[in-house]
Amino acid sequence: MDVRNCRKCGKVFNYISGVPICQACRELEEAKFQEVKKFVQDSKEAGINEIVEACGVSHAQVNNWIRQERLVFAEDSPIGINCEGCGTMIKTGRFCEKCKTDLARGINNMIKPKAADPAPVRKDPRDNPRMRYLD
Numbered sequence: 001m002d003v004r005n006c007r008k009c010g011k012v013f014n015y016i017s018g019v020p021i022c023q024a025c026r027e028l029e030e031a032k033f034q035e036v037k038k039f040v041q042d043s044k045e046a047g048i049n050e051i052v053e054a055c056g057v058s059h060a061q062v063n064n065w066i067r068q069e070r071l072v073f074a075e076d077s078p079i080g081i082n083c084e085g086c087g088t089m090i091k092t093g094r095f096c097e098k099c100k101t102d103l104a105r106g107i108n109n110m111i112k113p114k115a116a117d118p119a120p121v122r123k124d125p126r127d128n129p130r131m132r133y134l135d
Contacts, residue, residue, distance in 0.1 A: 032057050033065060040071065047078050069093050 004015040006022040013022040021029070036055045040046065046054070048062055065071045066081050072092040073079045080089040085099030095103065 029061075032061075033070065036062065036065070037071065040073070044074065044077060051079075066092055067094050 002015040003012055004020050005012055006025055007020050008025040009022065011022050011024075019026075032055065036051060036057060039051060039055055043050070048059060051057070051062055052059055062071070063081060066073075066079075069092045075091065077091065080091055082088070083090050083096040083099055084094050085102070086096060088096050088098075090096050
């Protein structure tokens with residue numbers, strides 16, 4: 001049994017997995033997420049500052065939900081975050097499509113078995129250019 005203190009309220013709880021917060025704080029966070037989601041659906045042109053003020057959540061929490069791909073915005077929305085790889089503006093997630101492709105290609109190259117090196121060609125000892133003596 002793994003017992004920890006909640007990161008938000010400090011209460012002791014039985015930790016199972018994920019973010020170390022108690023069930024009550026987890027339910028409060030989920031209720032705030034649903035509120036933010038509804039606000040975003042109703043006001044499509046709202047920026048992050050307007051979401052923060054209207055719903056009473058922090059910038060970090062909104063950015064966290066965007067990075068987790070829980071909040072997704074339309075292409076014409078003013079909201080965007082920077083790709084962690086190249087810094088271009090994206091609407092959700094951590095990486096843009098180009099960086100995702102590059103990461104996947106790099107991982108695939110790491111796990112592919114290397115081609116077997118060709119066996120070295122053995123030379124015939126009689127083809128040696130050195131001088132030889134007959135007995």
